[in-house]
Amino acid sequence: MRQAALLVAVVCLLAVPAAGAVGAPAAQSAALQEDPGSAASGVDVTVQIRPDGDARWTVSSKHPLEDENATAAFDQLRARFEAGETNSEFSADVFRAVAPSVSDRVDREMAIRDASRSSRVVDAGNNSTGVLTVEFTWTNFSRVEDDRLVVDAFSPTWFGDLSENQTLTVRTPDGYDTDEVEPGPDSISNGAYQWSGAQTFESGEPTVVFTEANPVVGVSVVAVAVVSIIALLAGGASVWAYYRGEPALSWLRRVRDRARPDDLGVGGESATEDADESEPATEAATGAAAGAGAAAASEPEEPEESGGVDPELLSDEERVERLLREHGGRMKQSEIVEETRWSTAKVSQLLSSMADDGRVEKLRIGRENLISLPGEGVDDGDGE
Template identity: 55%
Template sequence: MRQAALLVALVCVVAVPVAGAVGATGGQSAVQQDDLVTNGTEISIHLQPNGDARWNVSARYELDDENDTAAFGRVAERFKAGETDNGFSIGVFRAAAPQVSEQVGREMEIRDDHRTATQIDNANNSTGVLTLQFTWTNFTQVDNETLVVDSFAGSWFGDLRGGQTLTIRPPEGYDTQSVQPAHSTVGGAYQWVGPQAFEDGEPVAEFAVAGSGNSFTFDSVTMVLLGVGGAVVLLGGIVAWTYVRRQPPWSDTGDDELPASGEEAAAGATAGAAGSGTTSGDGGDAAIDPELLSDEERVERLLREHGGRMKQSKIVEETRWSTAKVSQLLSAMDDEGRIEKLRIGRENLISLPGEGVNDE
């Protein structure tokens, strides 16, 4: 744990005395002193794109009764006039700036200091707030579009005690690269609440302009992941489509049959069915569009193209129909006498009437 240098000084505002002469008796004076007890010290640092930082250091006091309110009124007047010297002075920061400047190698200046005092009225009591505001130039390191908070190097700042809060807010339009140590996030700012021990150089933080080359934040990571995911989905769709195109239809209805292959169209065969009274000569139906043939006619044409007989599995392969559809179709054609089925081992041999093995 580091020695609490600056914050020890700020703790001196815990008891703020307000003195005033109220009379004298017997040549002796009496001095009445009112003490206010702080409800906490808040340090807020708003970083600027040019490397400067706007500081707000505030002490809050609970005003429980009229005496507290009157005491705060007197403290507030002296505070705004710069007459108090209880560690809540701009001089504390001006004394620290040269040490920090030497640590980080940048010229620094404390300027534009301003003091305010406000009273916030609540339902049952009131709160008095004393605030010191100033600009600390070159507080952060500016590297192209990146701000690096490195000015807590050394032991000048110290650790947070109970009731003390430190808040660092990046500029608008900046994304967060890293913030250490562990912290809370409040309204886009990073906050530490005492008691909080800091290691040497902490807290440290880095911010980058949104959309810059250094800014690889949650949003950009999400976009990359979405892009990769979309590419994977697209590739999967292409593979699935290719696979489906190479598989036979699974429907058992004639509506699902695929167009005849180029080999079928080029071969040309006779149309018509056995027993239909339609016959053709060699190549007489070569010009018939395969799409105009019935399922039975396509089977008969295939059989003629293969010398009048085929294995059932070969018909499935040539037509690219499902096995179930071909089986049902051939059974119906066998019943009608349009083909003959012969079981040979584990295979069915399909032939046109008069072309079977038993007919030879």
């Protein structure tokens, strides 16, 4: 079985001799060869998934620069590394070697392209770290299925597990939401899912499924905002009319009369005359109705149930809790996504936070999460 490519890259990098060094740098180079484990502080792998299924890989090895000798040795190493003069296999060639076997397993033609090398020194306070980086594009790394992207090319037979001081980060492609992540990542930040060593992956892991974002959601938000503004303006106009001493009912009727004169009778003039003649007779009734309305408005209102609160005034957690109560205390996670029209990533993060705070309970059933309010008896459920 082929050794994990990530581990091969690390071991080969740490064994790179810095030939030609003299004086103190030469002593540091010898130390790198004699005790390579002390030369690197970690390896970070970042995989940026693209909408066409390709992935841009960035593999970085970090080296602490604790003194001038270490800094001088790293300067020589980075110059040789960028020039391609080192004997290290810390390069895209490691991944070119495994791409054919991965291609056969997933039944997609793959290639490693646009490889490059770079280096830098990162200063943080009194500490400095030298970083060597290899970048390349791995074509067809994800499976494209209509509106979905499935990251299915990882495997323990070539990638292996993460050891201490190693990280793997998979970034969401532009225009996509996350539907599924296995196993659960150690951290999530701005659509990036990160696993930190030591981490053992099962067969086919990690796996991430992305779904194309629905642009209708954004349009719906705009439509709701417009309707809300119109409703506020209409309400404000009614209040203004009332406090001018003109009952809202009468004011609305006059607005209607001005907008639709022909609908009030057969012929414009006769209809107007009839309306004028009937005005004295109805004035008292209108005044009485207005007085009754004012009296009713002055009476204290009964407190509304929690379900009648404007959703815009609720926090995200409160909206989820109210949604669960409306559905008998339990819902599938996908149903919460559908009801709230939030992204799957936002719902996943929110529910995890609420579960940590004890506000909800999560139960994994197959490939779906069942979410329930505390004490709702998930174990006694119907197994949706």
